[in-house]
Amino acid sequence: MRGCKMGMTPMLPLLLLVLAAGAGAAASHTSSPSSCPATPPDSGATLQVSHAFGPCSPLGPEAASRRGRVPRPGARTPASSRVGYAPIASGRQLLQTPTYVVRARLGTPAQQLLLAVDTSNDAAWIPCAGCAGCPTSTPFNPAASTSYRPVPCGSPLCAQAPNAACPPNSRACGFSLTYADSSLVAALSQDSLAVAGDVVKAYTFGCLQRATGTAAPPQGLLGLGRGPLSFLSQTKGMYEATFSYCLPGFKSLNFSGTLRLGRKGQPQRIKTTPLLANPHRSSLYYVNMTGIRVGRKVVPIPAAALAFDPATGAGTVLDSGTMFTRLVAPAYVAVRDEVRRRVGGPVSSLGGFDTCFSDPAVKWPAVTLLFDGMRVTLPEENVVIRSTYGTTSCLAMAAAPDGVNTVLNVIASMQQQNHRVLFDVPNGRVGFARERCTAA
Numbered sequence: 001m002r003g004c005k006m007g008m009t010p011m012l013p014l015l016l017l018v019l020a021a022g023a024g025a026a027a028s029h030t031s032s033p034s035s036c037p038a039t040p041p042d043s044g045a046t047l048q049v050s051h052a053f054g055p056c057s058p059l060g061p062e063a064a065s066r067r068g069r070v071p072r073p074g075a076r077t078p079a080s081s082r083v084g085y086a087p088i089a090s091g092r093q094l095l096q097t098p099t100y101v102v103r104a105r106l107g108t109p110a111q112q113l114l115l116a117v118d119t120s121n122d123a124a125w126i127p128c129a130g131c132a133g134c135p136t137s138t139p140f141n142p143a144a145s146t147s148y149r150p151v152p153c154g155s156p157l158c159a160q161a162p163n164a165a166c167p168p169n170s171r172a173c174g175f176s177l178t179y180a181d182s183s184l185v186a187a188l189s190q191d192s193l194a195v196a197g198d199v200v201k202a203y204t205f206g207c208l209q210r211a212t213g214t215a216a217p218p219q220g221l222l223g224l225g226r227g228p229l230s231f232l233s234q235t236k237g238m239y240e241a242t243f244s245y246c247l248p249g250f251k252s253l254n255f256s257g258t259l260r261l262g263r264k265g266q267p268q269r270i271k272t273t274p275l276l277a278n279p280h281r282s283s284l285y286y287v288n289m290t291g292i293r294v295g296r297k298v299v300p301i302p303a304a305a306l307a308f309d310p311a312t313g314a315g316t317v318l319d320s321g322t323m324f325t326r327l328v329a330p331a332y333v334a335v336r337d338e339v340r341r342r343v344g345g346p347v348s349s350l351g352g353f354d355t356c357f358s359d360p361a362v363k364w365p366a367v368t369l370l371f372d373g374m375r376v377t378l379p380e381e382n383v384v385i386r387s388t389y390g391t392t393s394c395l396a397m398a399a400a401p402d403g404v405n406t407v408l409n410v411i412a413s414m415q416q417q418n419h420r421v422l423f424d425v426p427n428g429r430v431g432f433a434r435e436r437c438t439a440a
């Protein structure tokens, strides 16, 4: 199941419609510091730190490139106090992909990249020079990096890669995986990766060589899953498998969200729910969702639609790499019916959404997700998607797609925006707190 991406594809036509405005402003903010967005306001130490050493550093591009070459003198810092910050931006605006991205630097000298913040994948990949079918204009060029190494076939790392293969005329370990409707072929590789100001030496990733399918990613992927080979596993000594993020609204043009890595600086007083582990889908962050309220009413959902079952993969996961929440059909129908009843008036559908209203004055109820030990009340901005043209607004959720994910509830990025979401793997918990990180 590894590498199996939860369906976002059916939503794309609607997204293009809804988000058409603003997409024109999507420039490549990554390649040249002259196109860096304005520095976000002084809303907290987090952003100051990120930007001070980012490619859009107010200290100027030299500061950023010096930073890329000289690893932070971190050897004396005890692992337990390590902390890293990286600004997060909406990939929708930068790259027309429904993901969130952070900036990273790979190789020696450092090459700039964007990596998707994806909590449902372990294996990281990066589009590499010469990749057939990779829709990227700025691939990573391994030949220009003195610290790049292919991982040899006999290496134990090779055994951890999904569908590892060693072609007869090559000594380098190759692997393949599927992502949304794309298949990707990569060479398992290592190089120095700098994210959030820290350098991870010999970071293991897939150097993409071939991509097929319409959803081939234009950016790399930072695997924040929980399984082996993930960024989290590779940086365990540094960040202790702990991170949190705040995802800005997907129309946000700025790198105004934050990825915070490490135990230090994480919220202490935050509502949490236990993490559940499924050995068959070890990357995924399963939690125990026990019910859903629409307004004050707990909607009638059969227990089986929410139950965790490692054998079938059923249950609920948090995923930053899927855009809209998908609920197992009976759960979705219960939520949708109550929303329709509360809102009243004629219902229409638009793209993949079936609960839309054209009256601009409709009043939407809040939706509360009930987890074991934690309640998350989503305000309208996390529940409703509005069409840019016209006055139509839709419930930004859908029924789970057919196939392997039919039994899986996916709490997706739209529903997590403007919240601090904490993933505390050593203590087996996930936390949620409201935090506004969309630039005004």
Ligand SMILES: *[C@@H]1O[C@H](CO)[C@@H](O)[C@H](O)[C@H]1NC(C)=O
Pocket (backbone or CB within 6 Å): 036, 037, 038, 039, 040, 041, 253, 254, 439, 440
């Ligand atoms: C966000 O970026 C845009 C485009 O670069 C800029 O015009 C705007 O002032 C920025 N907003 C904030 C709050 O920094």
Ligand SMILES: *[C@@H]1O[C@H](CO)[C@@H](O)[C@H](O)[C@H]1NC(C)=O
Pocket (backbone or CB within 6 Å): 276, 288, 290, 308, 372, 373
């Ligand atoms: C989920 O939470 C409910 C209510 O607290 C509990 O009865 C159930 O055992 C939990 N399920 C799992 C898999 O932990």
